[in-house]
Every structure is written in C-alpha cells, then in structure tokens.
Amino acid sequence: MAKAEPASTLFGWQGITLQVPADWNLGRVDGDHKSGYARLDDDQIVRAEVEWREGKKRQLSIEQLVDRYVEGLEKKAAKTGVAFAVTRKARFLRDKRWLEGSEYELFIWEADFRTYNLARACPLCGRIVLLRVLTRMQEQAEELVDRIFASLEDHAHEGQVSWSVYGLHFQLPEAFKLSGQELKSGHLQLDFSRDRQTCRVHRLSLAHLLLQNISLADWYQGFFRKQLRDFKVEVAEEELHGHPGLRVRGQPRSRWLQLIRPLPFLNPKPRQYQDSQVWVCTAADKICIIDHLYRKREEGEDLPLRLSDGYFCHQEPQTEPGGHAQLPADPQ
Ligand SMILES: [Zn+2]
Ligand SMILES: [Zn+2]
CATH class of the missing domain: 3.40.1000 (Protein Transport Mog1p; Chain A)
Known part of the structure; x- marks a missing residue:
C-alpha cells in the first residue's frame, strides 16, 4: 500500500x-x-x-x-x-x-x-x-x-502575489507592497500599500468567544472604533461565500468636523474612503477582515470582494504563530 x-x-x-x-x-x-x-x-x-x-x-x-x-x-x-x-x-x-x-x-x-x-x-x-x-x-x-x-515559485502570476502564512491565504495585486505586519497568536494583520491606497488583512481567532454576547456589527465597530472615527460609516449585513458577514463603507467626514477634532494638529489624517468586508468562518473559528482605504472614490474597485474570492478561510489546517516565533513587528 x-x-x-x-x-x-x-x-x-x-x-x-x-x-x-x-x-x-x-x-x-x-x-x-x-x-x-x-x-x-x-x-x-x-x-x-x-x-x-x-x-x-x-x-x-x-x-x-x-x-x-x-x-x-x-x-x-x-x-x-x-x-x-x-x-x-x-x-x-x-x-x-x-x-x-x-x-x-x-x-x-x-x-x-x-x-x-x-x-x-x-x-x-x-x-x-x-x-x-x-x-x-x-x-x-x-x-x-x-x-x-x-513547488518553488519566485514571482507574481498574472500580476497577483500569493500570500499564505498560518493557513491565511489570499492573492493581492503585485502593486500592493507589504508595509507592516503583526503576526501575533490570536490576531494576524498584514498591511499593504500602493500609491496612496492601503489594504489591510486581519484574521482573529476564537471568533466564538469574541462574539459570545455581541453581534458581529457591534463587535466590529467597537474593535475598530479608533479607525472608524475618521469616517461616516455604513454597516450592512452581507453574506460572503455562505458565511455571515458585513460590508462596511466609510466616507470621509466633512472638513468642518475634522477641523474641530482635537488632534493631530500638524499632520491631519488624509480624507479617505473605506471599503471593508468582514465575515465569520465558523468552521475555522475565525473572524476575517479585509480593509481597503483610498483617497478617490473611483479607486474603490471592490478590492475586498475581489480579494476575498481567492481567500480560503477554512480549507487548510489553521495554525497560529508559536510563542517562540521571532517575528519583527515591521518588515524593515
Ligand atoms: Zn522569477
Ligand atoms: Zn470559511
């Protein structure tokens, strides 16, 4: 045999x-x-x-x-x-x-x-x-x-780069370069940037505990309160590949409201749009989030949706960074 x-x-x-x-x-x-x-x-x-x-x-x-x-x-x-x-x-x-x-x-x-x-x-x-x-x-x-x-490959295919660590697997256009990473047990985060756009991919573990007494929408808005402050946010329930999920769209707040915000004084945050896809994978017990932030409305292009198409949340064994992993917080 x-x-x-x-x-x-x-x-x-x-x-x-x-x-x-x-x-x-x-x-x-x-x-x-x-x-x-x-x-x-x-x-x-x-x-x-x-x-x-x-x-x-x-x-x-x-x-x-x-x-x-x-x-x-x-x-x-x-x-x-x-x-x-x-x-x-x-x-x-x-x-x-x-x-x-x-x-x-x-x-x-x-x-x-x-x-x-x-x-x-x-x-x-x-x-x-x-x-x-x-x-x-x-x-x-x-x-x-x-x-x-x-199996070794060393370059992008059809302009798409495959990112895959700890069972978190997705493809992203080559123009997005990794600009930061946090690979903590329980919370993986990869940040990418391209020109003035940002794409962030999060994966949180133990979804059943995070969502024990709270809806996904409330949890999301609490967890990302700081980030969401800069936007007028609309949160809509939207399934993704059979998973319960949210589509979040943020518009820049009015300049007037931004002006009366106390800080920062010297480097005000850029006015930008947000488009995010959030979903819960019960099989893997994870919350998955893809954020796209961009300056001009037409740069949106449904990136979170396209990215989530090649994102496999529950087909491969899911692991977590080990306690011994020496993972610098920043690729530099
Ligand atoms: Zn090559
Ligand atoms: Zn899944």
Missing part, C-alpha cells in the same frame, strides 16, 4: 511560494520584496529557509555566490568545531526539467543536519533565491525534498 502523503500547505511571502508539510510554520521573517529572508520550523527544528534578492544588476555568478556562502559556513564551522562537509553541484533532484534555462547550483552541506540547497537566478524576473531544506541525518527525505523544491 502506498504511504499516504502528509498534508501539505502553501507558504507564500513576497512572491515566494512553496508547498510544505502542514506542520511547517513561519518562524521568522525579515526584509521586503527587494531582499529578505523567511524561515519555516516544525515543532522541533528549523526545516526550511529561503532568502531572496533582486538580481537584475548582480555582479557575481550563482557559482560565485555559492562560493562565498560556503566559505562563510566553513569559517563558522571551524570556529565552533562542528564537523562540516559540503558537496557542490550535488545530484539530489530527480526531475530537474523545471530548472532548465536558469542559472543555478544544487549543493548539500552536512553538520549536525543535512541541508539541501538550491541557489538560482530566475530567468523571468531575475530574482536570486537561495532555498535550503534541513533534514535529520537519519531521515529518508528525498521525496519530500523533491516535492518542496519542485
């Missing part, structure tokens, strides 16, 4: 996507779309790391980049006295057709763990990606490694 494949999940960050075992979760993330780093951990060890960098103007070949990287590792190993072995131009992927036409190198290094590495420059977007997967020395990992590497 064939062994059942363990459930897998999509990891997506800054245009990098990978299909990984469902219990590998984001443990650390840094940088922005130009260059950055993400680490996935299982409940015991680091399992995968990915680094990316814009490569259009690069001076060094992939081979030279790997030279440098390996030298650094050798120095570190020598300092700590760990036995270290490296195999350059390693043969570990069975199917390498997807790598054809790109400059790349596969290599393996072993210390306490065995790590499988791919350094590659994407022939389409030029991005340089270093992906490494860590396995225990005794682990039979070839199939897993094959699957993960073959």
Whole structure:
C-alpha cells in the first residue's frame, strides 16, 4: 500500500511560494520584496529557509555566490568545531526539467543536519533565491525534498502575489507592497500599500468567544472604533461565500468636523474612503477582515470582494504563530 502523503500547505511571502508539510510554520521573517529572508520550523527544528534578492544588476555568478556562502559556513564551522562537509553541484533532484534555462547550483552541506540547497537566478524576473531544506541525518527525505523544491515559485502570476502564512491565504495585486505586519497568536494583520491606497488583512481567532454576547456589527465597530472615527460609516449585513458577514463603507467626514477634532494638529489624517468586508468562518473559528482605504472614490474597485474570492478561510489546517516565533513587528 502506498504511504499516504502528509498534508501539505502553501507558504507564500513576497512572491515566494512553496508547498510544505502542514506542520511547517513561519518562524521568522525579515526584509521586503527587494531582499529578505523567511524561515519555516516544525515543532522541533528549523526545516526550511529561503532568502531572496533582486538580481537584475548582480555582479557575481550563482557559482560565485555559492562560493562565498560556503566559505562563510566553513569559517563558522571551524570556529565552533562542528564537523562540516559540503558537496557542490550535488545530484539530489530527480526531475530537474523545471530548472532548465536558469542559472543555478544544487549543493548539500552536512553538520549536525543535512541541508539541501538550491541557489538560482530566475530567468523571468531575475530574482536570486537561495532555498535550503534541513533534514535529520537519519531521515529518508528525498521525496519530500523533491516535492518542496519542485513547488518553488519566485514571482507574481498574472500580476497577483500569493500570500499564505498560518493557513491565511489570499492573492493581492503585485502593486500592493507589504508595509507592516503583526503576526501575533490570536490576531494576524498584514498591511499593504500602493500609491496612496492601503489594504489591510486581519484574521482573529476564537471568533466564538469574541462574539459570545455581541453581534458581529457591534463587535466590529467597537474593535475598530479608533479607525472608524475618521469616517461616516455604513454597516450592512452581507453574506460572503455562505458565511455571515458585513460590508462596511466609510466616507470621509466633512472638513468642518475634522477641523474641530482635537488632534493631530500638524499632520491631519488624509480624507479617505473605506471599503471593508468582514465575515465569520465558523468552521475555522475565525473572524476575517479585509480593509481597503483610498483617497478617490473611483479607486474603490471592490478590492475586498475581489480579494476575498481567492481567500480560503477554512480549507487548510489553521495554525497560529508559536510563542517562540521571532517575528519583527515591521518588515524593515
Ligand atoms: Zn522569477
Ligand atoms: Zn470559511
């Protein structure tokens, strides 16, 4: 009988996507779309790391980049006295057709763990990606490694970037860049901006407790009181993909009302519109919120609705950031 494949999940960050075992979760993330780093951990060890960098103007070949990287590792190993072995131009992927036409190198290094590495420059977007997967020395990992590497994507598709962490999964137009993140257990928030528009994606856990004695509309208006102060808000009940939900539309308050507001004096908030979709996913016990803030009425374009179309709130295993995750509050 064939062994059942363990459930897998999509990891997506800054245009990098990978299909990984469902219990590998984001443990650390840094940088922005130009260059950055993400680490996935299982409940015991680091399992995968990915680094990316814009490569259009690069001076060094992939081979030279790997030279440098390996030298650094050798120095570190020598300092700590760990036995270290490296195999350059390693043969570990069975199917390498997807790598054809790109400059790349596969290599393996072993210390306490065995790590499988791919350094590659994407022939389409030029991005340089270093992906490494860590396995225990005794682990039979070839199939897993094959699957993960073959799933690697490093750029947007049809102008859409897939974001996927802790089972929160959606697609956003490429022009929106991540401008802030709060990945707390119980409340995930990703902020994006494009020109003078903002898109915020929230996911709150334990919806049944948050909504115990209160309607969704009242909870929402209480929770976001500060943000909503700047708008004339209309809240309408509106189902979303079979989930109870709200559509919230905010208009800028009159300039006169803004003037008599006490603060801030020097940097008054811009007059803007708000369009939000809020819904409760009972199956996943989450409240999901997508906000779009924009300056000109015509910039609205139903973004929350379009975004929620590719948003899967209850199909994948839902996890929470672990207590050990070192997640900077801001990508800078
Ligand atoms: Zn690419
Ligand atoms: Zn759902």
